[in-house]
Amino acid sequence: MISINNLTFEIGSRALYDEASWHIKPGDKVGLIGANGTGKSTLLRLIVGEYKPTAGSISMAKDIKLGYLNQDLLSYHSDKSIVHVAMEAFERQNQLHGEIEELLAKLESDYSDDILNKLSDKQTEFEALDGYNIEFRAHEILAGLGFSEEEQRRPLATFSGGWRMRVMLARILLQAPDILLLDEPTNHMDLPSIKWLENYLQAFEGAIIVVSHDRYFLDRVIKKTVESRKGKLTLYAGNYSFYLEEKELRNELQANQFKNQQAKIKQEERLIERFRAKASKAKMAQSRIKALDRMEKIDDVDDDNPSVNFSFKFSKPSGRHVVTLKNISKSYPNLEILNDTSAIIEKGDKIALIGANGKGKSTLLRIVAGADTVYEGTSEHGHNVSQTFFAQHQLEALHLENSIIAELQAFAPKQTETELRSILGCFLFTGDDAFKKIKVLSGGEKSRVALAKALTADANFLVLDEPTNHLDMQSVNILIQALQQFEGTLIVVSHDRYFLDHVANKIWFIEDKEIKEYPGTYEEYEEWNAKRSPRTSSKGDKKPKAVKEEPVKVAKAPSDDTFKLIAKKNKELTKLEEEIASKEVQVKDLEVALATEEVFSNAVKLQEATRNYNSAKAELTQMQASWETLAEEIMDLEA
The missing domain is CATH 1.10.287 (Helix Hairpins)
Known part of the structure; x- marks a missing residue:
């Protein structure tokens, strides 16, 4: 289907890929993984032809149809309704529809056989291409991705970036491509929409290559894993969980081979050193030296999963009740979020606040943090509660002229430079990166600095809003380890189910405008929720058919x-x-x-x-x- 042969791609003097090869077969469902900066998104651009290889080749059949979702699509602008934007996927059907309308208009004054024959031919082709159902299919896909019928009639230009990306995804899915190339498709999606997309892709008959940091999503969608690392592409014949197990086995084998080879090299070097000074043995020594030079060296295993080597420090523990919410009501024009609801966060709670977009998660989080004061009822912090609040919009609080390390030192003067640089290393700032100015960082890099600051605070209560955004899997794993070691209290909003399952011991969700609590892990909550509402279960036995999936009503876009x-x-x-x-x-x-x-x-x-x-x-x-x-x-x- 697609053949990548000895691909080399250089950026400046750096080879992002060095003679990498990979063959993609029809029906393959592959997760393309690797640390940030290893070229995953670049490889997708190479496949679609946006970039040209420095050497090697990427070949595919001429008639192959590619569907490519990437973050650049956020810049697409249109004043058409989103259902019409989605229907742009049906290029030939739309063209035929226009031609049929023109012929029908001509037919009002010209009843010639020529017009009638052309009209018949166009209508026959239109029907063969299922043209009469394209609007229904567009409505169906958009509904699955969270748009109501009313919202589908609104212009694309009136939606925010995350919702526009969903429209672009709908358009690509409606094209029914032979292969889907998806770069972080779950960005900007809530949990119900992610589950709907999982079901759709499981039933999709074409090939899929997906770049994602959501390991639960990968496990449910992919059948193979390709790791981009050190300029090479390595295939693993299973999903992400299989990849982790298989890589561990391969690393163990490689470590043993490296150890044995090093022992052999040392033995040879001792023999060479012993005999090279003796004239009678000099020839033999030279022969062994040449043999060592020709030996193909085995690399030692790199540790891709560093452990957390810092600990949270807070000077005083909180009292038993960390936050008490009493009779909270919160609403906006035309939208009621909470109505006379109460809840308590107790010392040691690690709460995941989950639900669809638009249900009020971020609003409730800000009420808990004290950042939102316009509501009815009371929100009280308990005895000795010291809090830090991480949210994406707080990136503006970073001091642009500071270096990264100086920003952390000013915020956490009690931490040593070694401790702070260790934290920065966990969030992908290594070596001289620590001395970069904040003002030159990208949005994702600023987010990681802000999160690193939150982890250095003298706080026994953490309030975290989407902390895993812009983090690769290694950094998410580091954050999980850190929060598991945290002896205080936390509440977090995230769409990363793996992260939630490994961090939270309680689940909060908003239902009927009230705060509801499930006393267990995220996985336990999912099993419980599936039993009480089987229609919304993501673990049902029956997989939906692509395109014909019954739409799940999820998040509401703004009116x-x-x-x-x-x-x-x-x-x-x-x-x-x-x-x-x-x-x-x-x-x-x-x-x-x-x-x-x-x-x-x-x-x-x-x-x-x-x-x-x-x-x-x-x-x-x-x-x-x-x-x-x-x-x-x-x-x-x-x-």
């Missing part, structure tokens, strides 16, 4: 009224940002004035300048707090 409110608040946010920028300049000027000799040498002027500076500084702090509250309101509305 038109909500989008009008979002637009209004965005204008307010922009205006506030301009005011903050102006106020920052004023504060800076007042700061400079305080340092002038004319002011600091005159007690009256110094008193007045200090008063003005403190007043402006307080106004700036208030404006920044208002900006954060407004930004959070917008995020809630977009969720």
